[in-house]
Amino acid sequence: MVIAMKATRSYTMRARAEQAEQTRDRILGSLIALATERPLAGCTLPAIADRAGVSVQTILRVFGSRDGLFDAALERSRAEVLAERPADPHDRRATITALVDHYEARGDGVLLLLGQESWDPFAALATSGGKRMHRDWVEAAFADVLDRVPRESRTEAVDLLVVATDLSAWKIWRRDLGRSRDETIERMLRLAASVTEHLTEPSTAR
DSSP: OHHHHHHHHHHHHHHHHHHHHHHHHHHHHHHHHHHTTSOGGGOOHHHHHHHHTSOHHHHHHHHSSHHHHHHHHHHHHHHHHHHHOOOOTTOHHHHHHHHHHHHHHHHHHHHHHHTTTTTOHHHHHHHHHHHHHHHHHHHHHTHHHHTTSOGGGHHHHHHHHHHHTSHHHHHIIIIISOOOHHHHHHHHHHHHHHHHHHHTSOGGGO
């Protein structure tokens, strides 16, 4: 009898923990989705609660405040971005393809955030972190090339590769010029290859 009661209590606690985690994930996902559709000022607690199917009180109970919710959403987004953008210096095509697919999934939402960074502190926090992540990604994805660049030229080399693979390049090809996903991948590969070839040329040939 005692064993059965303990087992039932344990099952109930696990079920409640799982339900709480699902609720938390649903709230975070709702905020992240809303932030790709409207300015952050419009991502109010009532709007997030309505999207997630919970009450405002539930959001506050889980995250403490709107700022707490936004901080948690930023942490989750960064983890997802890292997973979506593997950096393999030995497989440039797979690496660039993964990057473009990441832009396909999140690019428009990030462009919306970038448009708010001059006046919304949280947008500035999110985009500044994203820029640092992209630079780190470049250093990992092109490590084979950067290892051969003289130390005094490394910053310039990273700068060039950041620009060649930046969201803004994807935006020009996909949104401004109307190129397809596959065309964008090929163009980014060619641009990055041009940069890496330049970087590895003997200095006398530059």
